[in-house]
Amino acid sequence: MKGTWTYLDIRKGDMVVVLSGKDKGAKGKVIRTIPSEHKVLVEGVNMVSKNLRPTQKMPQGRIAKLEAPILASKVMLVCPSCHQPTRVAHRLIAGGKSVRSCRKCDEMIDKA
Template structure:
């Protein structure tokens, strides 16, 4: 997967199309990601005396990684991601639109 935890992504299809959020969790085995504030679902939670109270809880559900695009921090647009090796041999992600390095140094 070319997107990682804490990346800013934009939803490109579905009920939340156009919304942006930060990736909270990546599930590579299922090719899904959990994005903050995206694909909210309601869960009926039974109360557990030691831990939490019951009720209807709203939380994020996983969404397929193909439905989100990484937002480039330089050009602030959803972009495709490429990879390239730097002179010192480290592999970094690059923006396909502006060619800038996405990974933080």
């Protein structure tokens, strides 16, 4: 499926909630989106341990916790207006611009 996804309803800075997996129910802010892989990087979600090479200061090396990207389909946007996880609707506004809106409360998610 790689390469078939190009569009994400989720953008950098959005709050999302995790729907499945070990971090189910966790909420976090989107740090980065990777549309080509249909993945997102979410603050504090899907933490993995990474061994860092030993340095002179730390001869034993070090284990760092880092976020790993997760599939965008495993997270759902949290609406900034009604604070509920929601699917995203798209709405055309004056000028032909498309903005995202909440399917639950109908408020716009993006600033027009």
